[in-house]
Amino acid sequence: MSRLLAPNDEPSMYTINPLPQPEAPPEPPVQAPPGQVMLADGTFAELEGRALDELQQLQYEQERKFAAAIMACPAGSHQRGLVVGQAYDTVCGILAAQQFAAGQTDAPLIMGFDQRYTQLVLRLLEKQIAGGMGRPHLFEIGYGSGALLKEVRAHGHTVGGIEVSSTMRDQAAAEIGERYAKDLLLGDFREVQPDDVEKRPTVIFWNDVLEHLGPDEVQSFVDHAHKLLAPGGVLVTITPNWLLRPSDVTAVFHPPRTQACGLHLKEYRLKEVARLLRRAGFRRIATPLFATHGRLVTLAGGGRLVKQLLEPALDKLPVKYARLLCRGWAMSITLATKRRK
Structure with a gap:
C-alpha cells in the first residue's frame, strides 16, 4: 500500500494523499479565483482586474511554457510530477479568473462535464x-x-x-x-x-x-x-x-x-x-455507436473498426463536416473491457 501523508509531511505529486476531513457547511460558497498564480518561470502574476482576453493570452503563454517544461523532465521523474502539479494549479487558477471575468460568479469551475x-x-x-x-x-x-x-x-x-x-x-x-x-x-x-x-x-x-x-x-x-x-x-x-x-x-x-x-x-x-x-x-474495445445531443447510444463494438478505417478520409473533408461526423460517431470515446478471470 502506498504511504499516506502524515500531518506534518510535505506533500509531493507522487504521494497518494487522502484529504483531511474537517466539518464543512452543507452548502459551501463558490470559491473566488486566486488573486495571483505562479508562472512557469517561478514568478507570480496578479489575476485580479485583468480582462478576459488578457487572461486567455496568459493561459496560452503559460500552457506553452509548462508543456515544454514537462517534456524537458525525464519520464516518470519526481521533477516532472512537481511541474505537472504546478501547471494545473496555475492553469486552473487562470480559468477560474476567466470564468469570473465573463460574469459567471455563481458556479464552481467545471471542466469537460457532460x-x-x-x-x-x-x-x-x-x-x-x-x-x-x-x-x-x-x-x-x-x-x-x-x-x-x-x-x-x-x-x-x-x-x-x-x-x-x-x-x-x-x-x-x-x-x-x-x-x-x-x-x-x-x-x-x-x-x-x-x-x-x-x-x-x-x-x-x-x-x-x-x-x-x-x-x-x-x-x-x-x-x-x-x-x-x-x-x-x-x-x-x-x-x-x-x-x-x-x-x-x-x-x-x-x-x-x-x-x-x-x-x-x-x-x-x-x-x-x-x-x-x-x-x-x-x-474488448468499443465506441458508442453514435451520439445525440442528449445521449450516447451503445451497441456491441459501436463500429469502431469502421470508424478507424474512415479516419484518414474524414480529415480530407471540410473541417465543419469532419468535426460533425467525428462528434456524431462518438470517435473521442472508447470503452475497454478487462478479461474476466
Whole structure:
C-alpha cells in the first residue's frame, strides 16, 4: 500500500494523499479565483482586474511554457510530477479568473462535464449489478471539481478518484462533501494500489486526461488502469479525437487542424487509442455507436473498426463536416473491457 501523508509531511505529486476531513457547511460558497498564480518561470502574476482576453493570452503563454517544461523532465521523474502539479494549479487558477471575468460568479469551475457521460457511467454500473458483479465502484482519474463523482454517488454508488491539482482537489472536497473526502486522492495515478481505494474499481473513467500526459508516459497509465480494474471492469476513455484538433487553448489563437501547442501534449486518432488499450491487455474495445445531443447510444463494438478505417478520409473533408461526423460517431470515446478471470 502506498504511504499516506502524515500531518506534518510535505506533500509531493507522487504521494497518494487522502484529504483531511474537517466539518464543512452543507452548502459551501463558490470559491473566488486566486488573486495571483505562479508562472512557469517561478514568478507570480496578479489575476485580479485583468480582462478576459488578457487572461486567455496568459493561459496560452503559460500552457506553452509548462508543456515544454514537462517534456524537458525525464519520464516518470519526481521533477516532472512537481511541474505537472504546478501547471494545473496555475492553469486552473487562470480559468477560474476567466470564468469570473465573463460574469459567471455563481458556479464552481467545471471542466469537460457532460450529462451524457454521467448517463453512460450509470448504465455501465447498473449493467454490472445485473451481470452479478456485486456492488460496483467508480474511480475517476482527474476528477476536477468532482461533478461526476457527486452525481454518481447520489445514485447510491461508491466513488473515488485521484487528481494532480491541489486547487481542484480542494474544490471537489467542497462539492462532494467532506464526509467522502477520504476517497479523493492527490498524486500520481500510477502509485494507486488496490489497498488505497475502498474497493477494486469496476469502472475507471477519465475525461480529457490522456491528451495531457506525456507521450513517453501514456502507456504506463493505461497499463496501470488495466491492472487496477476488477476483472470484467470497464475503462471509459474520453479524449478529443485528432480530427477536432486543436482542442486546447491553441484553438483561441490558431485555425483548425493546427497541432496543439498547449497542455494537450498529444491529441490522438481513434486507432492510436485502441492500440494503447490493446497493448495494456484489454479484451474488448468499443465506441458508442453514435451520439445525440442528449445521449450516447451503445451497441456491441459501436463500429469502431469502421470508424478507424474512415479516419484518414474524414480529415480530407471540410473541417465543419469532419468535426460533425467525428462528434456524431462518438470517435473521442472508447470503452475497454478487462478479461474476466
